[in-house]
Amino acid sequence: MDLNILNTSLPSPIQEFDLTASSLFSKSFRERDIRIFLKRDDLLGLEVQGTSRAFCGNKWRKLKYNLLEAAQSGHSTLLTFGGAFSNHIAAVAAAGQQFGFQTIGIIRGEQVKPLNPTLAYAKSCGMQLAFVTRSAYREKHTEAFQDSLSRKYGTFYPIPEGGTNALALKGAAELPSEIIQQLGFQPNAICVCCGTGGTLAGIIQGLEGRCQAIGYSVLKGDFMSAEVAKWLQSSQQNISGNWQIRTEAHHGGYAKYTSSLIDFINQFKLDFNIQLDPIYTGKLMYALAQEAEHFPKGSSIVAIHSGGLQGIAGFNERFGGLIKT
Numbered sequence: 001m002d003l004n005i006l007n008t009s010l011p012s013p014i015q016e017f018d019l020t021a022s023s024l025f026s027k028s029f030r031e032r033d034i035r036i037f038l039k040r041d042d043l044l045g046l047e048v049q050g051t052s053r054a055f056c057g058n059k060w061r062k063l064k065y066n067l068l069e070a071a072q073s074g075h076s077t078l079l080t081f082g083g084a085f086s087n088h089i090a091a092v093a094a095a096g097q098q099f100g101f102q103t104i105g106i107i108r109g110e111q112v113k114p115l116n117p118t119l120a121y122a123k124s125c126g127m128q129l130a131f132v133t134r135s136a137y138r139e140k141h142t143e144a145f146q147d148s149l150s151r152k153y154g155t156f157y158p159i160p161e162g163g164t165n166a167l168a169l170k171g172a173a174e175l176p177s178e179i180i181q182q183l184g185f186q187p188n189a190i191c192v193c194c195g196t197g198g199t200l201a202g203i204i205q206g207l208e209g210r211c212q213a214i215g216y217s218v219l220k221g222d223f224m225s226a227e228v229a230k231w232l233q234s235s236q237q238n239i240s241g242n243w244q245i246r247t248e249a250h251h252g253g254y255a256k257y258t259s260s261l262i263d264f265i266n267q268f269k270l271d272f273n274i275q276l277d278p279i280y281t282g283k284l285m286y287a288l289a290q291e292a293e294h295f296p297k298g299s300s301i302v303a304i305h306s307g308g309l310q311g312i313a314g315f316n317e318r319f320g321g322l323i324k325t
């Protein structure tokens with residue numbers, strides 16, 4: 001497999017928001033002379049006809065070196081794990097189809113028929129889906145479970161749930177230099193939403209302290225800092241402490257929402273013609289838009305659009321078409 005094929009979509013565009021075009025960002029941003037940029041990683045990868053891009057966003061960054069490693073180590077099958085609406089599952093399925101890997105998805109929970117849009121798409125890419133109960137899924141890291149997978153599927157290149165491993169961090173670590181090069185200057189902060197925290201950890205690695213990194217957890221709880229610290233430690237690099245986690249951006253928890261979040265996402269689309277998703281990027285931008293006072297006057301802030309738009313169809317199916325597309 002050729003790195004150049006992957007790199008043809010780099011760099012993803014970066015654009016500045018016209019803050020006069022929308023009332024979604026508090027007027028303190030203008031008063032404080034703060035500029036906000038969006039790094040459009042949602043535009044990475046190939047357009048897939050009739051569906052939202054699935055191999056894109058931070059999943060593209062996180063899979064890049066894993067795909068190369070899988071190919072270089074002679075693997076023809078990728079096996080991974082995820083929930084029924086997982087962006088990661090959709091991304092692995094799409095990447096497998098694009099680059100000629102067989103793919104196996106171990107899906108948490110009983111199969112629901114018909115398949116939801118995420119799983120129907122994964123299947124249409126050729127992914128073999130195996131449904132395991134929630135209790136069995138929790139055992140997926142045990143040796144017994146791993147052995148049973150090897151017996152069943154033979155040799156495969158394993159990718160963890162959410163795609164976070166050392167090679168995923170290496171991919172995400174390429175973002176800061178790409179951004180700084182595109183801007184021609186160093187921003188004051190790079191902001192990204194956090195699920196496992198792997199993308200933020202990679203960004204912190206790649207930043208090497210050049211500016212602040214801020215993660216917005218989409219899960220409820222105080223554990224994200226420890227998760228990110230764990231990833232940084234395992235990467236054995238000298239990491240500056242110039243990062244932090246916002247823990248109040250979750251709107252009730254993972255895949256939970258509030259009506260103000262939905263209104264924000266729909267108005268954002270109207271004002272800027274940019275689609276956000278309700279699980280990740282909507283929560284990031286919603287939180288950021290209220291935060292002018294956190295940033296010094298005259299600062300430049302870069303938010304990462306980490307993708308996730310494939311999840312909207314499934315979200316709308318479950319909750320009655322809340323997100324306008």
Ligand SMILES: *Cc1c(COP(=O)(O)O)cnc(C)c1O
Binds near residue numbers: 059162194197306
């Ligand atoms: C998976 C995902 C995330 C979370 O990334 P982590 O590296 O797990 O923190 C953020 N945004 C989108 C759109 C995602 O699909």
